[in-house]
Amino acid sequence: MxxxxxxxxxxxxxxxxxxYGGGLATIDFGFGSxxxxxxxxxxxxxxxxxxxxxxxxxxxxxxxxxxxxxxxYFQGYQVTSMVDETRLI
Numbered sequence: 100m101x102x103x104x105x106x107x108x109x110x111x112x113x114x115x116x117x118x119y120g121g122g123l124a125t126i127d128f129g130f131g132s133x134x135x136x137x138x139x140x141x142x143x144x145x146x147x148x149x150x151x152x153x154x155x156x157x158x159x160x161x162x163x164x165x166x167x168x169x170x171x172y173f174q175g176y177q178v179t180s181m182v183d184e185t186r187l188i
Contacts, residue, residue: 104162106169111160121162128152 112119128134136152
């Protein structure tokens with residue numbers, strides 16, 4: 100269900116394209132991960148995991164409380180292009 104926090108599973112309100120009480124995040128599995136999204140061509144089954152890994156982007160919600168409780172696990176970046184990014188935090 101795409102209206103729950105990934106961490107605590109609390110409902111997050113989404114109305115008229117706005118997210119109330121949380122935020123939207125994306126995740127990317129790259130080289131070195133058993134979930135490497137570039138290796139998705141080898142996936143043949145129609146499982147939820149395989150469909151997600153074949154997606155262009157995997158998104159999830161996180162509530163404000165869980166974000167605040169887990170700040171030390173996040174890093175912030177200023178992305179000016181696909182090639183150039185500067186770590187802010």
